[in-house]
Amino acid sequence: MFTIKQDAESLAARSAKIKAQALAEGFHKVGIAQAVSLDEERAHLEEWLRRGFHGEMNWMARDRESLLRRTDPRLILPDARAVVSVALNYYTPREHADDPTQGKISRYAWGDDYHDVLGAKLKRLLLWIKEQWTEAEGKVCVDAQPAMDKAWAVRAGLGWVGKHSNLITREYGSWVFLGELVLNLDLEYDTETIEDHCGTCTLCLEACPTDAITEARVVDSTRCISYATIELRQDELPARVAANQQGWLYGCDICQDVCPWNRFEQPTTETAFEPRLDETSLPLLKVLELTLDEHAARFRRSPVKRAKLHGLQRNATALLTRASGNKDSAGKGKN
């Protein structure tokens, strides 16, 4: 009896220490889930892929093996026992320029690349854990299993998946980056999940200008401005996106901006997420003039580099074309 009680206490104590260290590392939320296969989430992901909602993100649907790898932590770390899920608030109290000559950048991409910021923190946390418990082994995951970050965060009790399909936390709204540490340690798991607090609200579905949220928690990427302006590698934006771009040069925050839970936004303590060069939007004509070298220097270690120069200039051209079309039709209206 004594051993069982002691084991239980040491699991709780060990888990509390890891959580305290994660918070000391600068994470804003942390929880622990049992490392099991995400069967239900995998079924949802498979259905989403079957419907073609991933667009050209073919790496998501590459093969069964990679799908299993993304949904079963034991295929990343054979003796995985626990998944430490962390959230990092990235909200900075800044707004986009109200200027049609500028293209808006999604809030998540204003500062340094979160892969680097989150990854460095998780690596330091893993090192610390290994120093405390020499038997510890672990793997750092930042966007390595993109669809599954949210699943782990839900299971670890960090928040719930909103109807716009982003994780929502009660303390920081949806302005959080997510990451995980898969560990071979037995820990005390957070079994209390946070219930869905979206209720009957459908503001995000109504606000999406391209009707990309086909139903609660299902986003058709092929219609999404964020996907098109970041991930899509085509010379032209899809007509539906170009006609409804609403000033977005890179990404789109509309469904998150209207979310009532984002009234709980709090300025982040992480200075790496402050807007680089004080810019939350970019002058469209300047984007068209960027050379490859200038683009590489300006967006080094910035999420914006993901669209590549070609994509950014395509997005800027679409915004300018639309603006000049509007001007022409406004002029005709007056005649």
Ligand code: SF4
């Ligand atoms: S990011 Fe923009 S386009 Fe995509 S679902 Fe949200 S509101 Fe719609």
